Amino acid sequence: MAGFAPSLAKPDTQQSSTSSLIYDPKVRGIFYQVLTVALVALFVWEITQNTIHNLEKANIASGFGFLQGRAGFDIAQTLLPYSSDSTYGRALLIGLLNTLQVAFFGIITASILGFVVGIARLSKNWLIARLAQVYVEIFRNIPPLLVILFWYKGVIAVLPQARDSIALPLASYLNNRGLFFPKAIWGNGAWMVGVALVVAIVASIVIFRWARARQARTGQQFRSGWTAIVLIIGLPAATFLALGSPVTFDYPIAGRFNLTGGSTVGPEFISLFLALSFYTASFIAEIVRGGIMAVAKGQTEAASALGLRPGVTTRLVIIPQAMRIIIPPLTSQFLNLTKNSSLAVAVGFADVVAVGGTMLNQTGQAVEIVALWLVIYLSLSVTTALFMNWFNAKMALVER
Amino acid sequence: MAVTDFSYVRRQMEPAKPAPSSQVGVIHWLRTNLFASAGDTILTLAALALLAYILPGLIQWLFINASWTGADRKACATVSQGGILPDGQSGACWAFVSAKFQQFIFGRYPSSLYWRPMLVMAMFVVLLIPMLMPKAPFKGWNALALFIVLPVVAFFLLGGGFGLQPVETQLWGGLMVTLILSFFGITVSLPFGILLALGRRSNMPVIKMLCVLFIEIIRGIPLITVLFMASVMLPLFLPDGWTFDKLLRALIGVSLFSSAYMAEVIRGGLQAMPKGQFEGADSLGLSYWQKMRLVILPQAIKLVIPGIVNTFIGLFKDTSLVYIIGMFDLLGIVTLNQSDANWSTPVTPVTGYVFAGFVFWIFCFAMSRYSLFMERHLDTGHKR
Structure with missing residues (x-):
């Protein structure tokens, strides 16, 4: 027994310090991180070299100077003056505005529809609840791109020609070139x-x-x-x-081949807008339903015990508490809608991705355009997230 | 003392009376569920009116007026459009779907070689069903066969090689490509998502920062830009003489994209784990990977099964976007076939999209039901 004591009492200091270095989590951590950085740096250097080489071979000058060049393509729906003589930069700006326009109207419609359907799913009325459920189950499980194409190629493209436009109330007309209404x-x-x-x-x-x-x-x-x-x-x-x-x-006036005057909303915008709002509304409905169901039943009962009427209970007790649960996922749905608006490229609506795609085909400046997309979408995301965080903080539970 | 006993003791049970007619049966159900109040009645009537407005027309269009058989567009076009249907009649053109059905499933894959995708499909089903049944044995081997062996076998079987006639991926299409993309995306995104989520929760600042950057950038941009990146930028990144197959580029794009979303879902599960579980595993002397594999991840993943399946469903729907970079998945091949002059009628596009939408819907709905089943099955009652 005693023979073991010296080796226990006097460990080999030399060996111990190296092995403890190997087994020290801090040292290991630093080693792994240095290794990762080295690998990532090598990878980035390699693809940068390849890209530079490939671009030189294809005779493409890098840099953002091309944004000053003449665009040379037309855009059907513009919020600012634009012609094919405008610059690429301006085309991209028009595209960005179109993206924001679709996102803005889509978010409003999807929120209203989503809240209505979400509350309808909780209705005590069996028929209303089932109808809302059918709506949610259908639209949640179908790709949005399919819905966009359904409206664009399936419905609006086979509407009557301009000369047999469908007359709507308020002197508006609908035909396969879009919706015409008084300006x-x-x-x-x-x-x-x-x-x-x-x-x-x-x-x-x-x-x-x-x-x-x-x-x-x-x-x-x-x-x-x-x-x-x-x-x-x-x-x-x-x-x-x-x-x-x-x-x-x-007023739009029916001419021989087309309607003249008034304002027009093109079929691209209509199909994109309808599809995105219907699709996103089905998700918002589920979020709203979850949020309302998550408010404890005791809250309703306590409100009744205080003598509040059901309408007041909903408005002052249930909704404010449900909103706290609803807002964070609602934010990500708004962002999803904004990002999904890039599906516009499938129907040729000139959003920022579609305009960028055209520019990419014309100039071959792939790296710059993808970088612009990244910057634009990331700043949209960050802006929305900041705003919603502010709103969320305002609605959040103030604990004392 | 005369005792007059007026007390009365009933010796038989009084038979239970039926509930009042207002509390049972159809009438009661209607009263409580449809006509509880004046407002309810108005809502019910409005909903019934809406149904009466939509349903008959829909049924008529889908079934009664639909053309079920025919060799070309004449079967679905009205007389004024050069067909055989009476003017003014409009119905679905199911003849188009049945004529193009093989294309919708296999794309432009050579029809003499259909046995190859069908064999892959059969192997997939045979391996998938026991994987989905919680009680089936040999889960480990099953997973190995399904997620590692099957993709390799399928790659050579579909693409050719080893004496099989090669088939370019350009010719693959239809539902086949949709399923390949989503299966591959699911198989890759789950392990990558777990790694990214662990990296994001790591103590090492460099690894954490890289994971956060990757996740947030990918989540901040639309899938289309990722696909454009994969199809335009990947060739730029490669050295001379290397090329990537278009399908492979789409696979990479879709997998990268869904990994980032999966990572966030898994992170939610990791954050929901009580600290005691980590400390308990540490006190047992488990290493980092043992701790994660044996203690943390099984519990964390169980918590977020609905989120994982939602990501899978999202991925399945998102595969339709490859149509935009010029591949013909189910949606793409349906859209492509509408421009076939033999079948161009006003109802062809709608019919094609209704069919494609129905197929997508079936798959997504089945996945969401399965997730509900698993949630109940795995619920061990620890939910707060």
Whole structure:
């Protein structure tokens, strides 16, 4: 027994320090990280060299100078003036605006539809709940690209020709070239209406604050909601009438081959917009349903015990708590919709990816254009995420 | 003392009376579920009106007015469009689907070699079914055969080699390509997603940063740009003389994309693990990989099965995007065939898309039901 003691008491210091270095998690960690960095650096250097070589071989100058060049292609739907003589940079800007336009309208429609369907799924009415479920199950399980093509090639392309347009209410027409509707031309002083709208919104906010402070002080309630609605609708309308209705309409008129005048929304935009909003709405509906179901039943019961009516319970107790659960996944759905708007390239709607793709084919500047896409989409994501984080923080539970 | 006993003791049970008619049966169900209040009644009637407006037309279009057989567009076109149907009648053109069915499934794969994809499909089904059944034995061997052996065998069987006539991937198409892309994407994205998620939770700052960068960049951009990158930039990255097959480029793009999403789902599961599980594993003297493989991941993955299956469903739907970079998956081949002059009628595109949508729907719906089943099966009651 005693023979073991010396070797235990006096370990070989030399061997111990090397083996402990090998088994030290910190040393190992540093080794692995250095190895990873070396491998990544080697990989990046290798592909950079290959890319430079390949670009030289194909005679493509790198750099963003090409953005100043003449684009040479037309874009059907533009928010800013654009012609084929404009620069590539401007074409890309038009594309970006088109992306934002689809995303903006899509998000609004998808949210409204999604909330309605999500609440309908929780309805005690069996038929309504089943209808909502069928909607969700159908649209969640079909690729959005298929829905876009369905609208574009399946429905809108086989609508009647321009000369047999389908007449819709409000002097609008629908045919295989899109939706035609009257264009409002604002006359003198029309800007006053916009000013009135802003004034009404500011006044409503002030009234809301005042009403809440008064209720906290005296317990008296004030119908601030109705007042705000009357203000926001009434004030601009009154201004409009007082100015003598300074607006005329440019109606679309059926010509021999096409409709002239008015505003047009192309079939590309319609199919993209419809498909994206219907698709995303089915996901939003599930998020809304999950959020509402996650609010504990005790909350409803406590609200009833306090004597709140069901409508008030929903508005003041359930929804604010459900929103906390709903907002984070809702953000990612909004981002998904924005990213899915790049499917526009399948129907030829000039969004930022479609314009970039055309530029790529014309100039071969693959690296620069992909980099631009990355920058644009990442900044869109970051902006949305920042805004929604702010909103989320505002709605979050304040724990004391 | 005269005792008059007025007490009465019932000796038989009173038979239970049936519930009042307002509380049972159809009437009660209708009252509580459809006509509970005035508002409910209005909603129900509105929904019924909507159904009455949509359903008859839909059924008529899909089934009654549909053309089921025919050799070319005449079967589906009206007289004024050069066909045989009376003017004004519109119905689905199922004849188009049945005439092109083989193309929809196999793409332009040579028809004399159809036995090869069919054999692959049969092997896939035979290996997949026991994999999906929780009680089936030999899970490890089964997984090895399904995820490692089958892709290799399928690659040579479909592409040719070893004495088999080669078939270029250009000719592959239809549902076959959709399934190949999504199966490959699923097989690759799960292990890569796990690695990325572990990397993101790692203590080593460099590895963590690289994983975060990869995940956030890929998640921030649309799949189309990833596919464009894979199809335009990959050739630039390669040395002279190397080329990548188009299908392989799409496979790489789809796998990269879904790995990033999978990583975030898995990370959710890792974060939901109580700290005690990590500490418990450490105190048993397990190494990092033992700890993850034996303790953490089995629990973490179980927690996020719905998220994983949702990612799979998303991946399956996203494979349709390869149509944009010029490949003919199910959606692509349906779209391609609509321009066939033999079949061009106003109803052909809609019919094709209804068919393709139905096929996609079946697969996605089946996956979501299976995830519900697994969730219940694996639920050991620890849910909070």
